[in-house]
Amino acid sequence: MGRVEGKVVFITGAARGQGRAHALRLAEEGADIIGIDICEDISTNAYPMGSREELDETVRMVEKLDRRMIVSTADVRDRAAVKAALDAGVAELGRLDAVVANAGICPLGTTGGEAFVDALQVDYAGVMNAVEAALPHLEDGASIVATGSLAALLPGTVDAPGSGSGGLGYSLAKRFIASFVNDLAYVLAPQKIRVNAVHPTNVNTMLLNNDQMYGIFRPDIESPSRDDALVAFPAMQAMPIPFVEPEDIAAMVLFLVSDESRYVTGMQMRVDAGGYVKSRPQQPTF
């Protein structure tokens, strides 16, 4: 028996990166997957989004694990499209046990309101839309997981002036997620539905590996390369590593989706190689 045998999990942003890693890890442990991805670029976000080919490749990889995956192209900002995609997946797979609201953008180096609003719409409203679409299908024992960021917990990461308006929108969206899971966990506890956030540090995906992010980590260099940024990436963590891998986040997501965490709710689960404690935020004195 796998750790999530027979469960059906809805994952947003499933074409690549962490979303794909979640789909594969959960499938390895016996889950079937419903996945969506935008599969087109967002103009304020400088690096490309996942493609339909990548989404289809995720399906092939899940099917190789002998599990089923139903996918649609849908933008998490589009409430009706998210609901239609999820309802179609549930009609096909028969049930829904968990939501992993993972899709996100990080439009850095921008000015003006559009990037700020886009970040909030995708990174926060998109989470709300996924949860709203899922709620009618969820029953006793279900699990909701939202992907936050260390940026939710530490001031001065992507809400610093150099990150621009999109960085501030990203930070605000992730802070909202932290509050949202806290309060929704309380609201849904009587139904035994759990709600938790996963807060990653740097993860080795496109969101980290792009020119805008290199510029944030190496403001001292004009047009820094990945090699230039690699020297600076470890500054985020207490452990001497540049980033964690998507599979490290998937391990936490698997735990939160599984019944092993049946009484874990309202938690801010950091997978950050000590990034939070390194910043010495205010702690109880012990």
Ligand SMILES: NC(=O)c1ccc[n+]([C@@H]2O[C@H](COP(=O)([O-])OP(=O)(O)OC[C@H]3O[C@@H](n4cnc5c(N)ncnc54)[C@H](O)[C@@H]3O)[C@@H](O)[C@H]2O)c1
């Ligand atoms: N990579 C990091 O360093 C890092 C750190 C902290 C938090 N996060 C968070 O992790 C999550 C996953 O990001 P990732 O690292 O896998 O990056 P990624 O860019 O590789 O993957 C994000 C996926 O989400 C999809 N997506 C984006 N906007 C969408 C929309 N409007 N509708 C549907 N799909 C959409 C993209 O097409 C892409 O496939 C995000 O919420 C991100 O904010 C990432």
